[in-house]
Amino acid sequence: MPAINGQDFLERIHQLQPEIWLDGKKITDICNHEAFKGILTSKAALFDFQTNKKNLDLMTYVSPVSGERVGTSFMQPKTKEDLEKRRLSTQAWAKLSGGMMGRSPDYMNSCLMALGTAWDHFQDSRLIGKHILQMYERARENDLTLAHTFVNPQVNRSMLYFEDEEHPISAKVVKETSDGIIIKGARLLATQGGITDELLVLPIGGKYIGESFIYAFSIPSTTPNLRFICRESFRYRSSAFDHPLGARFEEMDTIVVFDNVLVPWERVFLYNDYSISMELASETRYFTFLLHQATARQVVKTEFLLGLAQLIVDSIDIGSYTHVQGKVSEIITALETLKALLLSSEMNAKHDKRGRMVPDVNPLSAAITTFPRLYPRFIEILETLGASGLISIPTEKDFESPIRGDLDHYLQGASCDAKDRTQLFRLAWDVCLSAFGGRQKQYERFFFGDPIRLESGLYNSYSKESAVNLAKSLLNSNLKKE
Ligand SMILES: Cc1cc2nc3c(=O)[nH]c(=O)nc-3n(C[C@H](O)[C@H](O)[C@H](O)COP(=O)(O)OP(=O)(O)OC[C@H]3O[C@@H](n4cnc5c(N)ncnc54)[C@H](O)[C@@H]3O)c2cc1C
Numbered sequence: 001m002p003a004i005n006g007q008d009f010l011e012r013i014h015q016l017q018p019e020i021w022l023d024g025k026k027i028t029d030i031c032n033h034e035a036f037k038g039i040l041t042s043k044a045a046l047f048d049f050q051t052n053k054k055n056l057d058l059m060t061y062v063s064p065v066s067g068e069r070v071g072t073s074f075m076q077p078k079t080k081e082d083l084e085k086r087r088l089s090t091q092a093w094a095k096l097s098g099g100m101m102g103r104s105p106d107y108m109n110s111c112l113m114a115l116g117t118a119w120d121h122f123q124d125s126r127l128i129g130k131h132i133l134q135m136y137e138r139a140r141e142n143d144l145t146l147a148h149t150f151v152n153p154q155v156n157r158s159m160l161y162f163e164d165e166e167h168p169i170s171a172k173v174v175k176e177t178s179d180g181i182i183i184k185g186a187r188l189l190a191t192q193g194g195i196t197d198e199l200l201v202l203p204i205g206g207k208y209i210g211e212s213f214i215y216a217f218s219i220p221s222t223t224p225n226l227r228f229i230c231r232e233s234f235r236y237r238s239s240a241f242d243h244p245l246g247a248r249f250e251e252m253d254t255i256v257v258f259d260n261v262l263v264p265w266e267r268v269f270l271y272n273d274y275s276i277s278m279e280l281a282s283e284t285r286y287f288t289f290l291l292h293q294a295t296a297r298q299v300v301k302t303e304f305l306l307g308l309a310q311l312i313v314d315s316i317d318i319g320s321y322t323h324v325q326g327k328v329s330e331i332i333t334a335l336e337t338l339k340a341l342l343l344s345s346e347m348n349a350k351h352d353k354r355g356r357m358v359p360d361v362n363p364l365s366a367a368i369t370t371f372p373r374l375y376p377r378f379i380e381i382l383e384t385l386g387a388s389g390l391i392s393i394p395t396e397k398d399f400e401s402p403i404r405g406d407l408d409h410y411l412q413g414a415s416c417d418a419k420d421r422t423q424l425f426r427l428a429w430d431v432c433l434s435a436f437g438g439r440q441k442q443y444e445r446f447f448f449g450d451p452i453r454l455e456s457g458l459y460n461s462y463s464k465e466s467a468v469n470l471a472k473s474l475l476n477s478n479l480k481k482e
Pocket residue numbers: 148149150151153154157188189190191192253439442443446447448449450452453
């Protein structure tokens with residue numbers, strides 16, 4: 001089945017029977033569970049949007065294999081126009097959640113596209129490289145959704161720590177059979193783990209900890225002995241009035257346990273080869289394509305927060321205060337900077353040796369290292385502007401009760417009635433103060449990796465030669481004399 005609609009998506013997810021645990025219980029019907037209903041309905045809306053006739057041109061393209069229309073985020077970009085189309089389709093989806101759905105399917109589709117179109121990089125003596133091409137094509141032709149896990153459990157992060165070989169904590173290969181590899185141990189932190197068709201597992205970066213940790217594969221979420229352990233749900237209420245974001249976009253994060261999981265050979269595309277693993281990012285450019293998708297989404301999220309800030313300002317008429325103007329301008333400046341970085345990455349995109357048009361990674365790295373600082377500041381600005389308004393937020397039921405008269409009178413705004421004002425401030429509360437909002441802050445800090453190490457990576461990879469030459473030229477003695 002090519003590009004799917006919402007109903008196709010929900011029917012497929014309904015048939016999944018993954019092992020998911022939440023609050024001490026095994027979930028049997030994920031589609032009808034309060035913790036997952038919201039996000040699955042919102043994802044279904046994305047698929048309905050993509051198959052809506054008026055969006056087909058932007059959200060899909062013609063598959064080079066089947067000739068059917070498939071999702072744009074699977075498209076291998078060959079021109080700058082292709083990159084632009086990828087950006088616009090990501091942003092069209094991001095607008096449906098204000099950028100709050102970090103793992104809309106285009107995120108992992110972009111990763112799979114980058115890996116699958118660089119399949120030759122994974123060819124070793126076992127010729128397993130073709131497996132990632134097959135996985136990419138299967139996902140593209142069936143519009144599969146994926147979660148991923150790239151991080152080991154946070155037991156001991158010291159450089160000197162090595163795990164006890166006999167009792168693995170970090171997931172590793174414990175046996176190799178004619179059918180495949182057996183994985184035992186855990187991985188962090190799969191957002192939407194268990195509620196997607198498949199789980200993509202890539203090797204962790206950082207220090208070398210042994211050959212048995214070098215593997216990459218994608219397996220169905222329903223694979224036997226694969227277990228997803230959820231944190232508590234941050235979807236407190238199903239009413240979109242009461243919990244405007246959490247009710248719809250709470251994605252859930254899971255710890256993934258591999259309890260002697262058999263990964264069939266046809267699912268493995270990297271095994272036991274350190275040099276292939278080391279060049280994974282530079283050869284496939286999956287980091288760059290993920291960054292392009294992430295920055296496009298963050299632009300939309302920033303625009304949403306700017307709009308929210310301005311609505312708060314108008315609702316209580318504080319726009320004439322200069323410090324208020326300054327705070328809103330901070331968000332404007334950030335928005336324009338992020339937009340410029342994104343466009344610059346496309347303007348300076350270049351073909352790689354595989355004929356793919358790859359965005360310039362430098363502006364995207366600048367965006368991803370800046371956003372973890374910007375986002376908490378946006379939240380601080382909204383909290384400062386909203387003040388007690390973020391706390392005096394009665395529920396939908398209060399507005400249907402005998403105290404409605406009090407609410408209508410005492411909670412009215414300068415430019416709106418009490419119910420509209422409360423709805424607006426509940427939205428701001430859900431961005432800033434709810435558990436959903438707190439998780440968003442942590443997500444934007446860490447979802448792409450540790451910001452500290454991302455900054456080190458930028459320092460180490462950025463060519464500083466022309467800057468150094470410029471500085472040296474100003475040391476030139478002739479110049480000094482002039
Ligand atoms: C909401 C959320 C959703 C996520 N979703 C996913 C997902 O879907 N898939 C996935 O794979 N991952 C996901 N992650 C995990 C994310 O990739 C990690 O949080 C990130 O890579 C950092 O790793 P860590 O959390 O283990 O932090 P740690 O590595 O444990 O870092 C903890 C602290 O120690 C410092 N530190 C540790 N080691 C070093 C070092 N070598 N050098 C310098 N400082 C160091 C860090 O700077 C940090 O301050 C998610 C995270 C969050 C918060």
